[in-house]
Amino acid sequence: MKVTILIKLLVVMLILTLVPLGIVGYLALQDEKAIGLNAANDAQKMGQTAIADSTAALNAVGEQVIQQKAVDVARQLEIYLTDHPGTTISDLQKNPSFSQLAVQPVGETGYTAVTNVDSLICYFHKSPKIVNTDLHNLSAALPGFWGVMSKSQGGVPTKGYYDWKEPDGSMRQKYMYIAIVNATTADNVRLSVAATTYIDEFSRPVQATSQKINTSIQQTVSDIKTKTESMSSGNTILMITLISMIIVIVITFVFAMSLSRPIRRLTEIADKVSMGKLDEEIDVRTNDEINDLAESFTRMINAFKIMVSLQDEEEEKK
Numbered sequence: 094m095k096v097t098i099l100i101k102l103l104v105v106m107l108i109l110t111l112v113p114l115g116i117v118g119y120l121a122l123q124d125e126k127a128i129g130l131n132a133a134n135d136a137q138k139m140g141q142t143a144i145a146d147s148t149a150a151l152n153a154v155g156e157q158v159i160q161q162k163a164v165d166v167a168r169q170l171e172i173y174l175t176d177h178p179g180t181t182i183s184d185l186q187k188n189p190s191f192s193q194l195a196v197q198p199v200g201e202t203g204y205t206a207v208t209n210v211d212s213l214i215c216y217f218h219k220s221p222k223i224v225n226t227d228l229h230n231l232s233a234a235l236p237g238f239w240g241v242m243s244k245s246q247g248g249v250p251t252k253g254y255y256d257w258k259e260p261d262g263s264m265r266q267k268y269m270y271i272a273i274v275n276a277t278t279a280d281n282v283r284l285s286v287a288a289t290t291y292i293d294e295f296s297r298p299v300q301a302t303s304q305k306i307n308t309s310i311q312q313t314v315s316d317i318k319t320k321t322e323s324m325s326s327g328n329t330i331l332m333i334t335l336i337s338m339i340i341v342i343v344i345t346f347v348f349a350m351s352l353s354r355p356i357r358r359l360t361e362i363a364d365k366v367s368m369g370k371l372d373e374e375i376d377v378r379t380n381d382e383i384n385d386l387a388e389s390f391t392r393m394i395n396a397f398k399i400m401v402s403l404q405d406e407e408e409e410k411k
Contacts, residue, residue: 148296152268155295159199160252160270163288166205167272169194170284174276181280182209182216186224192217195286203267203290210248210273210285238269245271245285254292268292355383359390366394 173191174180185191195207195217207217213228232239237255244251252270259265269289277283355377365373373394377387 151296152292155200155290155292156252156268156270158295159203159268159288159290160272162197162199162205163270163272163286166194166197166288167274167286170207170274170286171276174274174278179279181278182282185278186216199288200290200294202294203288205286205288207274208242208245208285208287210245210283213242213246216284238267241269242271242287245273245287248273248283248285257291266292351379352383355379355387359383359387362390366397 170191173194180188180191185195195205196219197205199205204219206215206219206223208215208228215223215226215228218224218226228239228242232243235255235257238257241251241253241255244253250271250273252268254266254268256264257267267289269287271285271287274284274286358377359375362373362375375387375391375394378384379387
């Protein structure tokens with residue numbers, strides 16, 4: 094099977110141009126998809142980080158508020174005990190003024206409670222059922238609470254989180270700070286003030302808006318992925334690649350034709366000359382080696398004409 098120069102040129106030039114162009118287009122498509130997905134993931138991570146950081150910051154504020162409340166109540170009790178040196182625990186439990194100092198609200202639902210730092214018997218509590226209760230008895234039922242409270246035994250300020258079981262069975266996290274009262278009663282009882290409440294009371298503003306934030310993040314992520322997938326299906330890069338390929342094909346074809354057409358024309362002239370048609374005009378005009386070849390053909394034909402003319406003259410003489 095004969096393969097023309099035109100076909101050879103087209104094949105070679107298309108391979109040299111379309112293959113790299115296709116590879117570049119494919120890589121660009123993959124890079125764009127990766128960038129889009131990374132942007133979506135980054136947006137999601139940024140939103141989650143913002144929520145986590147905001148929650149942590151508000152929780153830290155809540156911890157400070159709870160701690161300050163415990164310290165303030167402890168100082169108030171110190172002042173009272175200093176001003177009333179002859180009072181015992183029994184006297185204090187009968188005193189409404191002291192009870193109001195000992196049990197104060199913390200946050201929305203929290204409160205303070207006063208405990209013997211040595212025996213861990215609770216003397217003042219929001220719930221009458223807990224008053225005069227040895228907190229050791231709660232270690233099994235409330236292990237998280239006991240884990241924080243037990244560290245204060247002996248007069249050591251302490252703090253920590255613990256889980257609290259709600260009436261519906263759900264668990265919520267509380268934070269407790271225990272401050273030591275630097276004064277004793279007339280019967281040498283040392284006291285501590287525990288301030289505690291649900292920590293989510295302070296981070297609630299973030300939690301209330303986290304759903305909106307998450308919804309916005311998910312919408313943004315969805316939009317990015319949709320646009321990425323749309324581009325991945327070829328709407329932009331594929332169109333650019335196809336247009337570039339068409340342009341390359343057209344330019345390649347035109348260039349190949351500019352080479353093959355004069356060669357084909359010279360071939361036709363050579364065939365006619367071989368059949369004795371020496372009056373054929375060589376109309377090939379280019380600015381390259383093919384033009385030199387055409388001029389050589391012209392000189393060759395002229396030489397043939399001279400030779401034929403000389404032969405005709407010799408035959409006439411004979």
